[in-house]
Amino acid sequence: MPYTPQQLLHDPFLNKGTAFTQAERDAYGLNGLLPSAIQTLDQQVRQAYAQFQSKADMLEQRLFLMQLFNTNHVLYYKLFSQHIAEFMPVVYDPTIADTIENYSALFMEPQNATYLSIDAQADIESALRHSANGRDIRLIVVSDAEGILGIGDWGTQGVDIAVGKLMVYTAAAGIDPSQVLPVVLDAGTNNQELLADDLYLGNRHKRVYGDAYHAFVDQFVATAQRLFPKLYLHFEDFGRANAADILDQYKNEITTFNDDIQGTGIIVLAGMLGALNISKQKMTDQVYMSFGAGTAGAGIAARVYEEFLQQGMAPAEAKQHFYLVDKQGLLFADDPTLTPAQREFARDRSEFANADELTTLEAAVKAVHPTVLVGTSTQPGTFTESIIKEMAENTPRPIIFPLSNPTKLAEATADDLIRWTDGRALVATGIPAAPVAYNGVTYEIGQANNALVYPGLGLGTIAVASKLLTDDMISAAAHSLGGIVDPEQPGAAVLPPVTKLDAFSKTVALAVANQAVTDGLNQEPIQDVAAAVAATQWQPEYQDLDIEVIK
Numbered sequence: 001m002p003y004t005p006q007q008l009l010h011d012p013f014l015n016k017g018t019a020f021t022q023a024e025r026d027a028y029g030l031n032g033l034l035p036s037a038i039q040t041l042d043q044q045v046r047q048a049y050a051q052f053q054s055k056a057d058m059l060e061q062r063l064f065l066m067q068l069f070n071t072n073h074v075l076y077y078k079l080f081s082q083h084i085a086e087f088m089p090v091v092y093d094p095t096i097a098d099t100i101e102n103y104s105a106l107f108m109e110p111q112n113a114t115y116l117s118i119d120a121q122a123d124i125e126s127a128l129r130h131s132a133n134g135r136d137i138r139l140i141v142v143s144d145a146e147g148i149l150g151i152g153d154w155g156t157q158g159v160d161i162a163v164g165k166l167m168v169y170t171a172a173a174g175i176d177p178s179q180v181l182p183v184v185l186d187a188g189t190n191n192q193e194l195l196a197d198d199l200y201l202g203n204r205h206k207r208v209y210g211d212a213y214h215a216f217v218d219q220f221v222a223t224a225q226r227l228f229p230k231l232y233l234h235f236e237d238f239g240r241a242n243a244a245d246i247l248d249q250y251k252n253e254i255t256t257f258n259d260d261i262q263g264t265g266i267i268v269l270a271g272m273l274g275a276l277n278i279s280k281q282k283m284t285d286q287v288y289m290s291f292g293a294g295t296a297g298a299g300i301a302a303r304v305y306e307e308f309l310q311q312g313m314a315p316a317e318a319k320q321h322f323y324l325v326d327k328q329g330l331l332f333a334d335d336p337t338l339t340p341a342q343r344e345f346a347r348d349r350s351e352f353a354n355a356d357e358l359t360t361l362e363a364a365v366k367a368v369h370p371t372v373l374v375g376t377s378t379q380p381g382t383f384t385e386s387i388i389k390e391m392a393e394n395t396p397r398p399i400i401f402p403l404s405n406p407t408k409l410a411e412a413t414a415d416d417l418i419r420w421t422d423g424r425a426l427v428a429t430g431i432p433a434a435p436v437a438y439n440g441v442t443y444e445i446g447q448a449n450n451a452l453v454y455p456g457l458g459l460g461t462i463a464v465a466s467k468l469l470t471d472d473m474i475s476a477a478a479h480s481l482g483g484i485v486d487p488e489q490p491g492a493a494v495l496p497p498v499t500k501l502d503a504f505s506k507t508v509a510l511a512v513a514n515q516a517v518t519d520g521l522n523q524e525p526i527q528d529v530a531a532a533v534a535a536t537q538w539q540p541e542y543q544d545l546d547i548e549v550i551k
C-alpha cells in the first residue's frame, strides 16, 4: 500500500523525523514538512535525552517517552538502550502502576494496542488483523488486568502493562517492535472507582467469570493462533482464580507463557542459586517459606520444588521443605478454600502441636525456622524487624526476597533487612533498590523481577520457533543466570545488575534456544542456534525504506 508523505511522518515504525536524508526527503515528498537541518540518530538521541532530563518527575518522564515512542520507534529504542537501568523504572515498574491507575484520565492514543471486549466478540478477528496491519506478529502480551502487580483490578486500563512489558522485550532482548502486539481482554471490572468514573474507558460492568469468561479467552487464543501461527503468547496479571487454569489449559498445546507464575519462578530460583553460591550452602538443605501464596507465590514454590527434584531429592522428602503462608496463616490441607496450586504444598495439621495458633507469619516463622522467605503478599511492611530477627537467629545467611510491587507494597526495604540481620541477609527486591552501605561493606541489591528473564526467554523461544515452552527450557533459563555475579566480592548481589540486562538476556536466550533444539521442539531446521538468536534481534538503527509514496 502506498503512503502519502503525511502518513510516512506519522507512522512510528517508519518515521525518522529530522533524520530523513535529503535523498529521502526528495523521494518521499518531505521537503518543507520538516525543518531543513538533517540530523543523525545520535544527535536526535542527545536532544531527546536532554528533554527527558528536564521533566519534573518519573510520571512526566514516562509521558514524554510514550510520546516519543508514538512518534519514532527507532529513536525511542536507541535512547532506551543507552539508558536501560535509568529508564526501566520509568517505562516499567513502578511508574507504570501510576499510569495504569490514571490511564483513562491520561489517555492520548492507543499505542498500537488491541482492546478486545467480552461484549463484542464478533470483532476479535478484525481487531487483531487491523492492529497487526499486515505485520508478522510473533509475540503478544495479553492481560485481563484483574491482578495488576499488587494493585488489583484495573479493567481496560491494564493495557499499559502489556505495552510496558513489550517495551522491555525490545529494549532488553531486541525483539522486533514490528512483530509484537499488546492486547487487553476487557471482561469488565470490579473496581468501584472505575465503575463510578464517567471518564473510565472500559466496559462499565462487573467482571464476568466462569464459562462465559473462558469462552472469551478461548476465542481470543484460537483467533490469535490462526492469524499468527508462530505466536509466543505471554499472559500477564490475570487474577488468581484464572491465571493457573489458563496456563494449565494451554501450556501443552501452544507456545505460551505465564509471566507471574513461570517468569517469577525463574528469577527467584536464579536468585536463590546466586545466594547459595555466596553462602556456599546447598539448595536441598533449605527450608522455604512463601508469604502470599497466590499466582506468583505458588508459581515460585513450584519452580523451586522442581529444582529440589532435579538435584536428586525424592518428591515426598522435597515437599517437607516447603511452607506456604497466606491470609489465613500457614496453609493446611484440611482448608477447603485452598487453590489447587496451594494444595500442592499444604501441610498436615498433625505436624504441629500448636497448628491452630499458626495464623500469622510471625507464628509460622517461629514454628518452622525457614532459611528462605519470599514475599508475594501485596502487604507492605509485613516483614517486620521482629520476624526477620527471629528468622536470622536460626540461619547464618537468611535468603529474604520481598517481591511485592510496586514500591509502596514491598514487604520490607533492602536497607532494613541488611541492618536487622547485621549484614547477613541475602536480599533481592521486586523493584530497583539502591546499594546499602553497612559496617564498611556496600551491599548490592539484586532485582528479582521477572523482567530480568522474560525477554531472554521469549527471544530464545521465538528465535527457534519452539512449538512449546517446556519446563526444561524454563529450568535452563534459571540456571543460565547463575555464575554471572562474583560471589567472592563482599556484599555481592544475588542476581546480575539491570545495567547488563541486554547482555544477559542474550545468555538466557541462548540457553533456552539450545534446550528447545536439543528437545527437538524447533519448528524449522536450525543449523546454528547462536546465529538464529542473533538474526532474530532487531537493532534500533535507521534502515533504507522499501516503500512507495504518492506525492
Ligand SMILES: NC(=O)c1ccc[n+]([C@@H]2O[C@H](COP(=O)([O-])OP(=O)(O)OC[C@H]3O[C@@H](n4cnc5c(N)ncnc54)[C@H](O)[C@@H]3O)[C@@H](O)[C@H]2O)c1
Binding pocket: 147, 148, 149, 150, 151, 239, 240, 259, 260, 264, 267, 291, 292, 293, 294, 295, 296, 297, 325, 326, 327, 328, 375, 376, 377, 378, 379, 403, 404, 405, 406, 409, 429, 430, 431, 448, 449, 450, 451
Ligand atoms: N518481582 C516480581 O517479579 C513479581 C512477579 C509477580 C508478582 N509480584 C508481586 O507479588 C504480589 C502478588 O502477586 P500475585 O500475582 O501473586 O497476586 P495474587 O493476588 O495472585 O496473590 C496474592 C496473594 O497474597 C495473599 N494475601 C493477601 N493479603 C495477605 C495477607 N495479609 N497475608 C498473607 N497473604 C495475603 C492473597 O490471598 C493471595 O493469595 C504483587 O504485589 C506482585 O506485584 C512480583
Ligand SMILES: O=C(O)C[C@H](O)C(=O)O
Binding pocket: 093, 148, 149, 150, 237, 259, 260, 404, 405, 449, 450, 451
Ligand atoms: O510487573 C512487574 O514488575 C513484575 C510482576 O510481573 C508483577 O506482577 O509484579
Ligand SMILES: [Mn+2]
Binding pocket: 149, 236, 237, 259, 260
Ligand atoms: Mn505481573
